[in-house]
Amino acid sequence: MSTSAQNLEPRELIEGTSLWQDAWKRLRKNRMALICGYIVTGIILSCVVGPFLMALWGYDYQSQNLEYGAHSPSLTHWFGTDFFGRDLFTRVLYGGRVSLLVGFLAAVVSATIGTLYGAVSGFAGGRVDAIMMRIVDVLYALPYMFLVIILVTIFGRRLELVFIALGFVGWLMTARIVRGQVLSLKQQEFIQAARSVGVSDTAIVLRHLIPNTLGPIIIYFTLTVPSMILQEAFLSFLGLGVQEPLPSLGALINDGANQMVVFWWQLVFPGTVMALLLFSLNFLGDGLRDALDPKMK
Amino acid sequence: MTQPLISIRELHTHFRTDDGIVKAVDGVSFDIAAGETLGIVGESGSGKSVTCLSMLGLVPSPPAFFPRGEVLFDGLDLLQLREQELKDVRGDKIAMIFQDSMTSLNPYLTVERQLTEVLEIHRGISRREARAQCIEMLEMVGIPSPEKRIDQYPHEYSGGMRQRVMIAMALLCKPRLLIADEPTTALDVTIQAQILELIDELKRELNMSVILITHDLGVIAGTTDRVAVMYAGRIVEQGSTEAVFATPCHPYTRGLLQSIPRLDDPTVEKLFAIPGVPPDLSALPRGCPFHPRCDSVTDRCRVEYPDIVQFGNGQWSVCWEAEATA
Amino acid sequence: MSLLSVRNLKMHFSVSKRLFHGPSPVVKAVDGISFDIDEGETLGLVGESGCGKSTTGRSILQLLRPTSGTVHFGGKDLTAMWRPSWGQWKWSEELRQLRQQMQIIFQDPYASLNPRMTVESIVGEPLRTFSTARGGELRRQVQDLLQRVGMDPHYIRRYPHEFSGGQRQRIGIARALALNPQMIVADEPISALDVSIQAQILNLLTDIQAEFGLTYLFIAHDLAAVRHISNRIAVMYLGRLVEVADRDELYASPMHPYTKALISAIPIPAPTVEKKRQRIVLKGDVPSPMSPPTGCRFHTRCPVKEARCEVEEPAMREIESGHQVACHLV
Numbered sequence: 001m002s003t004s005a006q007n008l009e010p011r012e013l014i015e016g017t018s019l020w021q022d023a024w025k026r027l028r029k030n031r032m033a034l035i036c037g038y039i040v041t042g043i044i045l046s047c048v049v050g051p052f053l054m055a056l057w058g059y060d061y062q063s064q065n066l067e068y069g070a071h072s073p074s075l076t077h078w079f080g081t082d083f084f085g086r087d088l089f090t091r092v093l094y095g096g097r098v099s100l101l102v103g104f105l106a107a108v109v110s111a112t113i114g115t116l117y118g119a120v121s122g123f124a125g126g127r128v129d130a131i132m133m134r135i136v137d138v139l140y141a142l143p144y145m146f147l148v149i150i151l152v153t154i155f156g157r158r159l160e161l162v163f164i165a166l167g168f169v170g171w172l173m174t175a176r177i178v179r180g181q182v183l184s185l186k187q188q189e190f191i192q193a194a195r196s197v198g199v200s201d202t203a204i205v206l207r208h209l210i211p212n213t214l215g216p217i218i219i220y221f222t223l224t225v226p227s228m229i230l231q232e233a234f235l236s237f238l239g240l241g242v243q244e245p246l247p248s249l250g251a252l253i254n255d256g257a258n259q260m261v262v263f264w265w266q267l268v269f270p271g272t273v274m275a276l277l278l279f280s281l282n283f284l285g286d287g288l289r290d291a292l293d294p295k296m297k
Numbered sequence: 298m299t300q301p302l303i304s305i306r307e308l309h310t311h312f313r314t315d316d317g318i319v320k321a322v323d324g325v326s327f328d329i330a331a332g333e334t335l336g337i338v339g340e341s342g343s344g345k346s347v348t349c350l351s352m353l354g355l356v357p358s359p360p361a362f363f364p365r366g367e368v369l370f371d372g373l374d375l376l377q378l379r380e381q382e383l384k385d386v387r388g389d390k391i392a393m394i395f396q397d398s399m400t401s402l403n404p405y406l407t408v409e410r411q412l413t414e415v416l417e418i419h420r421g422i423s424r425r426e427a428r429a430q431c432i433e434m435l436e437m438v439g440i441p442s443p444e445k446r447i448d449q450y451p452h453e454y455s456g457g458m459r460q461r462v463m464i465a466m467a468l469l470c471k472p473r474l475l476i477a478d479e480p481t482t483a484l485d486v487t488i489q490a491q492i493l494e495l496i497d498e499l500k501r502e503l504n505m506s507v508i509l510i511t512h513d514l515g516v517i518a519g520t521t522d523r524v525a526v527m528y529a530g531r532i533v534e535q536g537s538t539e540a541v542f543a544t545p546c547h548p549y550t551r552g553l554l555q556s557i558p559r560l561d562d563p564t565v566e567k568l569f570a571i572p573g574v575p576p577d578l579s580a581l582p583r584g585c586p587f588h589p590r591c592d593s594v595t596d597r598c599r600v601e602y603p604d605i606v607q608f609g610n611g612q613w614s615v616c617w618e619a620e621a622t623a
Numbered sequence: 624m625s626l627l628s629v630r631n632l633k634m635h636f637s638v639s640k641r642l643f644h645g646p647s648p649v650v651k652a653v654d655g656i657s658f659d660i661d662e663g664e665t666l667g668l669v670g671e672s673g674c675g676k677s678t679t680g681r682s683i684l685q686l687l688r689p690t691s692g693t694v695h696f697g698g699k700d701l702t703a704m705w706r707p708s709w710g711q712w713k714w715s716e717e718l719r720q721l722r723q724q725m726q727i728i729f730q731d732p733y734a735s736l737n738p739r740m741t742v743e744s745i746v747g748e749p750l751r752t753f754s755t756a757r758g759g760e761l762r763r764q765v766q767d768l769l770q771r772v773g774m775d776p777h778y779i780r781r782y783p784h785e786f787s788g789g790q791r792q793r794i795g796i797a798r799a800l801a802l803n804p805q806m807i808v809a810d811e812p813i814s815a816l817d818v819s820i821q822a823q824i825l826n827l828l829t830d831i832q833a834e835f836g837l838t839y840l841f842i843a844h845d846l847a848a849v850r851h852i853s854n855r856i857a858v859m860y861l862g863r864l865v866e867v868a869d870r871d872e873l874y875a876s877p878m879h880p881y882t883k884a885l886i887s888a889i890p891i892p893a894p895t896v897e898k899k900r901q902r903i904v905l906k907g908d909v910p911s912p913m914s915p916p917t918g919c920r921f922h923t924r925c926p927v928k929e930a931r932c933e934v935e936e937p938a939m940r941e942i943e944s945g946h947q948v949a950c951h952l953v
Contacts, residue, residue: 016781019738029315127710189735193798196686196727197749198719207748211739340817455908456672485671486844487905490888494904512818515890519897539894554892556822558851560874561891567829568851570822574787590819 023215026291033287036280043277047096054090061094062086062245070263080265082255086245092270095247096277102163102248103229109167110228111221114174115210121175122182123205133179140172148231149240157243166231170224177220181213215292222285226278233274249274301328302506303352303391303474308366308376310344310351313359319578321347321361323530329474334500334507336521336538338514338553342575344530345510349476351376353391354383370474389419392467396479398459402451408435408462409447415469434465437502438495457488461495468499475500476508481516493520514557518542526550529576529586536612546606546614548591585617593618624698625659626838627683627806632656632692634675634682638913650912652678654862655692657939662805665832665839667853667870669846669885673909674859676842680808683840684725688712696725697805723753726799730811732791736783742769742794743779749801768797771834773827789820793827800831806838813848825852846889850874855945858882861920862912864939868946878948880925919951927952 027033054060065085073080079088121132151165185191186209194204233250235241242248249270256267310322322344329335339345350356352368352375368375375386387393395401403411409428412435416427428447435443438461451459460480467475477496481489497520500507509521517524517538525535526549534547545551552571558564573590576582582589588598597617606620607613634653653675660666670676682689685701694701704718714722729735736745746765750756756764766776772793783791792812799807809828813821829852832839843849849856850870857867858881866879877883884903891897905924910916916923922932931951939949 012777013780014777016741016778016785018741018782019784022784124709125711189729189731190737192681192686193727193729193735193795194737194748196684196722197752197798197802198722199748199752203752207740208737212737340819457908485909486846487671487884487888488908489890490902490904493890494902513890514818514892515897518892518894519890519900542892542894553818556819557892558822558825558847559891559893560847560850560886560889561893561896564851564870567826568822570826571819572823574789574820575817 023291027287030287030290033284033291036283036287039276039280040284043096043273043280044100047093047100050093051090051097054087054093059087059090061091061247070259070266072263072265079269080263082263082266083259088252088266088269091247091252092249092273095249095252095270096273098159098242098246098248099229099232099250099274100277101159102166102232102242103225106163106166106170106228106231107221107224109164110170110224111174111217112171113167114171115178115213115217117171118175118178118180119182119205119209119213122179123186123201123209125183125186129179133176136172136175139169144169145234148235149238152235152240157240159242159246162232162235162242163228166228170228170231174217174220174224177216178213181216182209185209185212219285219289219292222281222288226281229274229278249277302331302370304328304369305348305352306367306369308348308351308368309364310347310356310361311364312361314579317579320530320581321578322351325366325527325530325532327525327532327535329506329508331473331506332500332504333523334497334509334521336517336524337508337510337527338512338517338524339527340512340575342529342578343527345527346478348527349393349478349508349510352476353387353393354378354380355387355393385419388415388467388472389470390472391474391476392470392472393476393478394460394463394467394480396482398456398463398483399451401463402459404451407448407450408454412447412462412466412469415466419470431465431469434469435462437499438462438465438468439491440465456484457491460484460488460492464492464495464499468503468505471503472505474506474508476510478510479512480509482511482513489516496520514542514553526553529581530578531586531615533587533616534612534614536608537610540608540610540612544612546608546612546619547587547616548593548618549587550614552590552592585615626662626664626697627660627840628693628695629659629683630657630693630695632679632682632694633690634678634687635690648913651862651915652912653682654915656859656862656864658857658864658867660806660838660840662838663832663836664855665841665853667849667856668840668842668859669844669849669856670859671844671885671909673861673912675862675912676844676859677810679859680727680810680840680842684727684808685714685718685722686727696721723749723802724805726802726804726807728792728795728799728807728809728812731815732788732795733783733815735795736791738783741780741782742786745783745794746779746797746801749798753802764801765797768800769794771800771831772797773823787820788816789823792816792820792824796824796827796831800835803835804837806840808840808842810842811844812841814843814845821848828852846885858885861910861915863920864947864949865921866946866948866950867939872943872946878942878946878953879921879950880927880952881921884926919949 068081068085070083071077071081077087077089079092081087121129147169148165152162155161191204191208194208232241232248233253236248236250237254241251252270253267253274256270260267306326308322308325312319312321325348337345347356363376366376412431413424413427416422416430417424432443432447435447440446440458440461454462481492484492496507511517521538524538524541525532528549534541534550541550545554555569556571558568571590576586584600585598585603588594595617603615603617605613605615632653633655636650636652637647638650656679668676668679681687683694688705689702701718704715705712706715743765746768747761750761750764765779769776769779774790774793813824816824825848841849841852853870856870856873858865860881866882874886877886884905887903903926907924910923918934919932919937922928937949937951939947941947942953
């Protein structure tokens with residue numbers, strides 16, 4: 001190369017605006033999505049920090065007060081207490097923590113496995129792709145809940161295992177979506193350009209394909225989280241969720257539903273929090289989809 | 298002078314966007330006489346398509362708005378008409394065909410259904426009667442075995458055939474004006490020749506006027522009587538096709554003509570190229586929008602938008618330099 | 624010896640394997656093409672949609688594995704350098720290294736650049752893959768390349784969507800130049816650009832050809848642009864070459880009926896000339912490459928065909944020096 005080029009210092013260069021930044025700007029303009037974002041953040045923060053604060057004031061999720069029993073909301077117990085005298089507010093916070101943990105981590109596990117699997121399958125193409133997708137098809141046909149129940153029964157009801165079990169069964173959909181994206185991206189000229197330059201296959205998958213599929217993955221992820229939270233709640237209904245006395249929102253709602261005529265607060269509060277969380281996550285997901293929509297590119 | 302068929306006066310079509318107001322069409326005026334073909338030539342962002350879509354009220358109206366202007370046809374201002382009244386005009390008295398015939402036809406309906414629908418709506422006749430007329434029309438546009446092919450779906454036709462179907466659909470009600478928006482851009486050059494010849498024939502047979510929108514100066518040269526050159530939402534030059542090509546009076550027109558490689562000229566080492574890029578419509582420069590790319594720019598061009606300069610033969614352009622030499 | 628030597632290149636695609644009903648339909652996109660390109664020369668390849676010219680370009684570059692035929696680049700046969708791997712074919716390391724010398728410029732400036740990468744990354748990727756330059760040195764080389772193609776090096780941190788179509792095409796050209804190739808295949812490089820930008824890019828391509836000593840295969844459907852930039856022109860129809868000649872010769876005395884029709888169909892921006900022209904308007908549409916006509920492929924639309932043309936395929940013959948035609952009537 002000739003030596004006639006000026007060597008510009010990094011600070012002299014004009015920064016560009018990536019598509020992510022564009023999408024972020026668009027998202028910020030969407031009022032509804034923004035509010036829901038705040039709500040979700042608020043709930044997450046409360047559930048993370050809240051229990052510590054409550055511990056400082058002497059509340060926790062399992063200390064019982066059998067003489068006190070169940071009481072409706074009061075100044076000392078904002079959400080009331082349950083049959084065992086346990087403070088419901090703290091239990092909701094802990095329950096929220098567990099549900100969110102399970103929901104997010106299960107979604108992360110399923111997104112990671114699904115993305116890698118789908119990307120490899122879509123990029124490889126041909127026989128490899130066909131075989132990998134047949135495996136997905138077979139797994140898809142198996143009753144999902146059945147598998148989760150088996151896994152949980154075999155490996156116990158420990159928190160970590162619950163979300164692994166959920167994530168493990170949930171990656172199938174992500175794999176299909178990512179594979180579809182990759183298949184259509186493969187035909188795009190910039191992928192052919194990278195191949196033409198001689199970029200290795202691994203580099204193409206990591207540098208070119210996955211960043212361009214992140215959009216749908218993120219959207220799908222945001223919509224998977226509420227789904228996972230609900231799955232966990234369902235498991236709790238069956239008595240297969242997290243181990244007592246550790247609460248989850250699902251377990252709380254289950255208990256509350258049994259006592260709803262007599263002790264309405266045990267259903268209303270956890271139920272409202274759960275509904276608010278799911279609702280906001282869904283709206284946020286919608287907002288993300290609009291913001292990331294390639295129509296604007 | 299006879300009354301023009303359609304008269305556009307000071308048409309303005311602006312869009313409200315997140316980046317500000319985009320002046321897609323910023324003061325366009327022209328007339329079309331009966332039986333003539335007007336070519337509108339321009340590049341992306343020139344406003345040529347939006348002009349014609351505005352004429353027929355096909356521009357979605359938020360975010361578009363029309364601060365000024367009128368489109369006079371048959372004694373009515375089309376811009377003031379309500380949607381219901383516009384529907385009577387569209388397809389019946391003024392018809393439009395588009396560039397991409399695959400997306401302009403409904404892939405789920407047979408060609409017969411789409412054609413007869415036009416007659417059912419505008420002429421109120423039954424589907425069976427309409428079918429006969431449609432077959433006739435398909436024959437006229439050169440579709441072989443129309444009685445059989447009319448029952449096929451759009452994807453069973455080739456690109457050129459589909460474009461003919463579009464033309465048939467547009468001409469079913471014998472409109473007085475046909476607007477063709479880049480009708481051949483997506484077609485091969487040998488098919489393009491067929492389609493342009495067809496439009497010309499039909500124009501004479503049905504005594505129609507045609508507006509032909511394109512970016513291809515060769516097509517303009519071969520098929521139009523008059524031409525309007527658009528840039529950044531305005532017409533910068535207008536006149537008879539022969540006059541404009543022989544003596545272009547605007548630097549942009551001159552630049553375009555010089556920069557196209559021509560089959561009939563001896564080859565040159567370097568083509569003349571207009572420097573710079575087409576303007577950003579949401580941030581037009583002051584003065585004449587072409588001045589950043591103009592090779593005969595003066596200080597006045599940078600501040601003041603030029604006046605119209607008339608030349609004797611009905612040709613006019615919008616340029617300070619042209620005024621100086623007129 | 625020519626830099627590029629293509630012999631009997633074929634590229635067939637099978638469409639949807641049928642489980643029970645016999646052989647699956649085959650699209651014969653390229654069906655027996657032979658030509659040479661000398662070093663420093665520009666060969667223009669023209670034809671209409673579906674004729675197989677883009678597929679030809681990609682097969683030559685080994686982006687698609689040719690069904691049969693040979694492609695010799697600098698004396699070495701590229702088609703023999705594929706290795707089977709996991710039920711598919713991949714490039715051998717030798718081919719991968721050799722291919723640095725053959726790059727491509729694409730048609731669509733919007734789709735040919737990764738929207739998530741900065742210009743610096745895009746143009747730097749070839750360098751990152753093959754050379755050891757990193758950091759400041761890499762950036763300097765990228766800036767150098769961008770300046771060569773007429774772009775302001777201050778903008779290397781920008782993303783593709785922040786540029787216009789013409790500028791993106793320049794970025795694509797800079798990327799193609801990064802490895803200092805001997806040959807560039809330009810696949811419709813100007814069709815997607817505005818008219819006023821097309822001339823700029825054509826001039827750029829001419830300039831860098833002189834500066835870098837490049838050999839071009841220029842694929843396009845715009846015969847006028849091809850004529851401007853090429854030394855010789857090859858005309859393709861439905862997977863076969865019908866005529867090859869020097870550019871002025873082709874326009875001055877075309878011999879194949881298709882070439883004549885093609886030339887006459889191209890509108891010339893001069894009203895007085897246009898209105899007087901006698902056009903040869905071909906009837907009918909291009910046949911499908913899945914079932915090409917027997918004999919001469921052009922006979923279904925040929926205005927001067929004879930009985931012989933329906934049965935016998937014409938061979939490519941050299942009529943005059945450097946002028947080859949495949950037609951019975953010449």
